[in-house]
Amino acid sequence: xxxxxxxxxxxxxxxxxxxxxxxxxxxxxxxxxxxxxxxxxxxxxxxxxxxxxxxxxxxxxxxxxxxxxxxxxxxxxxxxxxxxxxxxxxxxxxxxxxxxxxxxxxxxxxxxxxxxxxxxxxxxxxxxxxxxxxxxxxxxxxxxxxxxxxxxxxxxxxxxxxxxxxxxxxxxxxxxxxxxxxxxxxxxxxxxxxxxxxxxxxxxxxxxxxxxxxxxxxxxxxxxxxxxxxxxxxxxxxxxxxxxxxxxxxxxxxxxxxxxxxxxxxxxxxxxxxxxxxxxxxxxxxxxxxxxxxxxxxxxxxxxxxxxxxxxxxxxxxxxxxxxxxxxxxxxxxxxxxxxxxxxxxxxxxxxxxxxxxxxxxxxxxxxxxxxxxxxxxxxxxxxxxxxxxxxxxxxxxxxxxxxxxxxxxxxxxxxxxxxxxxxxxxxxxxxxxxxxxxxxxxxxxxxxxxxxxxxxxxxxxxxxxxxxxxxxxxxxxxxxxxxxxxxxxxxxxxxxxxxxxxxxxx
Amino acid sequence: xxxxxxxxxxxxxxxxxxxxxxxxxxxxxxxxxxxxxxxxxxxxxxxxxxxxxxxxxxxxxxxxxxxxxxxxxxxxxxxx
Numbered sequence: 001x002x003x004x005x006x007x008x009x010x011x012x013x014x015x016x017x018x019x020x021x022x023x024x025x026x027x028x029x030x031x032x033x034x035x036x037x038x039x040x041x042x043x044x045x046x047x048x049x050x051x052x053x054x055x056x057x058x059x060x061x062x063x064x065x066x067x068x069x070x071x072x073x074x075x076x077x078x079x080x081x082x083x084x085x086x087x088x089x090x091x092x093x094x095x096x097x098x099x100x101x102x103x104x105x106x107x108x109x110x111x112x113x114x115x116x117x118x119x120x121x122x123x124x125x126x127x128x129x130x131x132x133x134x135x136x137x138x139x140x141x142x143x144x145x146x147x148x149x150x151x152x153x154x155x156x157x158x159x160x161x162x163x164x165x166x167x168x169x170x171x172x173x174x175x176x177x178x179x180x181x182x183x184x185x186x187x188x189x190x191x192x193x194x195x196x197x198x199x200x201x202x203x204x205x206x207x208x209x210x211x212x213x214x215x216x217x218x219x220x221x222x223x224x225x226x227x228x229x230x231x232x233x234x235x236x237x238x239x240x241x242x243x244x245x246x247x248x249x250x251x252x253x254x255x256x257x258x259x260x261x262x263x264x265x266x267x268x269x270x271x272x273x274x275x276x277x278x279x280x281x282x283x284x285x286x287x288x289x290x291x292x293x294x295x296x297x298x299x300x301x302x303x304x305x306x307x308x309x310x311x312x313x314x315x316x317x318x319x320x321x322x323x324x325x326x327x328x329x330x331x332x333x334x335x336x337x338x339x340x341x342x343x344x345x346x347x348x349x350x351x352x353x354x355x356x357x358x359x360x361x362x363x364x365x366x367x368x369x370x371x372x373x374x375x376x377x378x379x380x381x382x383x384x385x386x387x388x389x390x391x392x393x394x395x396x397x398x399x400x401x402x403x404x405x406x407x408x409x410x411x412x413x414x415x416x417x418x419x420x421x422x423x424x425x426x427x428x429x430x431x432x433x434x435x436x437x438x439x440x441x442x443x444x445x446x447x448x449x450x451x452x453x454x455x456x457x458x459x460x461x462x463x464x465x466x467x468x469x470x471x472x473x474x475x476x477x478x479x480x481x482x483x484x485x486x487x488x489x490x491x492x493x494x495x496x497x498x499x500x501x502x503x504x505x506x507x
Numbered sequence: 508x509x510x511x512x513x514x515x516x517x518x519x520x521x522x523x524x525x526x527x528x529x530x531x532x533x534x535x536x537x538x539x540x541x542x543x544x545x546x547x548x549x550x551x552x553x554x555x556x557x558x559x560x561x562x563x564x565x566x567x568x569x570x571x572x573x574x575x576x577x578x579x580x581x582x583x584x585x586x587x
Contacts, residue, residue: 070545074525078548081555082521089559093568169561230540242542260526285572293560300552307545433508 001166003150004176006342007349010211011188014353017207018192040283041290043206045142047358048278048291050209050300052269054083054135055142057302058216058348060413062330063323065310069241071254074312075262077303080189081296084268085487088292091270091427092279096288098506099279107276107430108370114433115441116502123445127426127452128273128366132359133400134419135463138412139352140404141507142324143185144178145412146348149328150341151175185349186397189356190293192391198277199472201357208350213301215347218340220305226334226422227312234308236315255473264478270430274362363396364389394479410465417475418465421458425451425480428488437503439492446491451484510566517558525551 065072094109104110108121118258151166152175165174192200227233234242236279246253269275282288306327313326321329331344368389373380380388407415432439458476462468470479497503530544537546 024567054517070542073545074527074548074551078551078555079525081552082518082525082558084556085559086518089562093571097571100575101577230538231536234536234540239534242536242544243534244544256526256528256531263522263525285568285575291562293556293563296552296556296559300549304545308541311542379553 002338003342003345004166006339007041007147007346009119010342010346010349011184011438014188014204014207015191017203018195018200019195021192021203025397032312041287043202044278044282044287045294045298046206046209047202048088048275049295050205050212050354050356051274051278051358052080052210053299053302054136054415054416055146055348055352055412057299057322058212058306058351059146059327060138060411060416061303061306062310062313062327063411064413065241065307066313066317066321066326067319067323068252068254069244069314070307070311071244071259073303073307074244074259075254076265077299077307078296078468079263080266081299082268083263084299085292086293087267087270087427088288088295091430091434092275093285093288094407095276095430096279096282096285102269102505104364104367105277107271107273108366111429111444112432114498114502114506115439115444116374116498117441117444120441120444120448121374123448125366125370127448129363129396131419132273132363133396133403133420133456134415136356136359136396136400137404137407138416138419140177140185140400141408141410141415143349143352144181144404144408145322145324146328146345146352148175148178149179150345151324152332160373178408179405182401185353185356186401189353189360190393190397193361194355194394198361201361204357205354208354211300212347212351214353215344215350216302216305218233218336219344219347220309222340222344225244225332226336231378233312237311238314241311241314255349255469257471257473258469261474261478264481265417265420265424265475267427267481270427274358277362277365278358287436287471303409322409327501356466360393360397364393367392376415407465412499413468414467415465416479417467418455418459418462421475421477422451422455424477425455428481428485432488432492433506436492437507438497439488440495440498442495443488443490443492446487447484450487451480454480454483514562514566521555521558523582 011454055415061072061076064075082491098104102113104113108124111124112121152171152173153161153163153165165171167176171177192204196203224230226235227236240247240252244254244259246255256278279288309330310326313330314335317326327348328345331341335341335344368385372388373385426448427442432443432447454476458468458470458480461467462476468476470476525548527544527547530547533543535543537543541549
């Protein structure tokens with residue numbers, strides 16, 4: 001019960017911070033959506049990093065390392081250090097400049113102007129929402145699995161009870177049920193973004209990113225200490241998980257083709273709508289410098305301990321345990337002090353909520369600016385605009401909540417990869433828009449439609465969110481990216497070039 | 508050779524170095540606790556940070572900042 005009280009206190013503190021940030025809220029829709037460009041380099045780093053590192057980074061990476069071993073780090077973390085920063089520099093800063101010069105707030109506003117087509121926004125908007133939903137899902141599923149793992153009955157390998165569950169009258173193993181955790185997490189995040197908009201999200205992100213980094217390091221230290229030190233801990237790991245050798249059945253290790261083709265997935269940051277909004281809320285282009293340089297290091301600080309914990313856990317738990325529960329089970333089993341367990345769990349929830357807030361906020365911004373207010377004949381007040389944004393966010397949260405309950409057994413890591421794959425496959429669109437004068441609206445339509453169709457096809461073939469490879473180990477993201485790039489090039493070359501006015505404006 | 512070309516060559520080199528085939532089956536431990544394959548990629552993250560730090564220092568796109576600040580029209584988009 002102490003653990004649950006600590007988590008509740010943390011959530012209370014978060015709400016208090018949001019209420020404080022509300023005192024700085026200017027009451028305008030612009031302040032709500034982009035915090036009036038008042039976010040400096042440190043908060044930008046914390047916001048971008050906190051948003052990118054969701055349940056995927058903590059719960060997912062630990063679970064994947066438990067399944068496949070240390071190759072998990074190279075698959076996503078080290079490649080992201082190189083590719084994410086490249087996207088921030090080559091895409092982010094250029095978009096910041098265009099946004100600053102012409103006042104764009106969302107991707108869709110930019111693409112509409114660049115490709116000289118208003119209708120394009122109506123095609124892209126639902127696709128972006130469709131791809132964001134798996135990202136939201138992993139947050140709610142990850143939180144449910146974490147809280148269930150921490151609060152459920154702890155058993156010895158022989159089945160003897162170490163500690164009973166926190167609420168034995170509620171569920172069979174005494175764990176807090178996922179539906180309740182999802183409800184609480186969604187309500188807390190909605191409360192603080194409704195209170196202060198993007199400013200509250202930025203403050204909460206900074207606070208939560210610091211919390212989950214500190215708690216992650218604390219958990220790592222305590223777990224390794226309980227296992228007898230770092231050397232004793234790695235001795236407990238299965239030998240198959242300390243190398244990348246692919247097992248005969250392909251369940252453990254990583255193939256070289258998979259490892260290579262995973263390099264396409266971090267490209268997703270170039271098209272994430274919430275990162276686009278973060279780019280727009282930066283004070284100046286120089287605010288990006290710290291993010292570009294520190295991002296690979298921050299990833300390393302979080303991912304190395306998680307991958308090691310997942311690898312150590314191979315010697316502690318049977319391999320049939322759901323991978324999403326590994327981090328919580330390891331923390332619950334090895335970190336005996338309930339206060340520390342509560343703090344570490346709060347850290348995991350912090351990582352999850354720091355992603356949900358930006359995404360919720362961004363969806364509301366896109367809906368009001370790109371769909372409702374675009375071509376609106378009626379002049380809406382700030383109050384009406386905020387009401388529409390908030391209503392849309394609530395609708396998306398409800399859809400996500402229901403989907404999370406239905407897809408609860410899916411792997412957090414694999415669902416995240418599907419989300420990232422879709423956004424990564426759309427990057428030829430933004431790269432061409434920024435750097436290729438010959439890119440046209442026909443190319444843009446062809447790219448988006450080709451990527452969407454291929455994503456839906458592969459997603460269905462994977463069993464709606466499972467791990468899936470093609471051609472002997474290549475991830476679908478690589479194939480979809482090539483399809484998107486080819487469609488962009490062919491569509492553009494088969495149509496008339498953009499007008500001189502548009503080219504003069506953007507190049 | 509200009510700065511952009513050097514950055515591009517180093518970037519491609521880093522992409523190739525990410526595929527450390529020589530560590531695939533190496534079960535040795537660094538410092539007695541860190542599998543070689545993980546240690547290599549942790550160092551890779553630090554080198555990536557160093558690389559981007561140097562890019563920031565020597566090839567910052569200041570012309571882009573000037574272009575952005577000198578815009579004639581910042582009211583075309585924007586949160587309404």
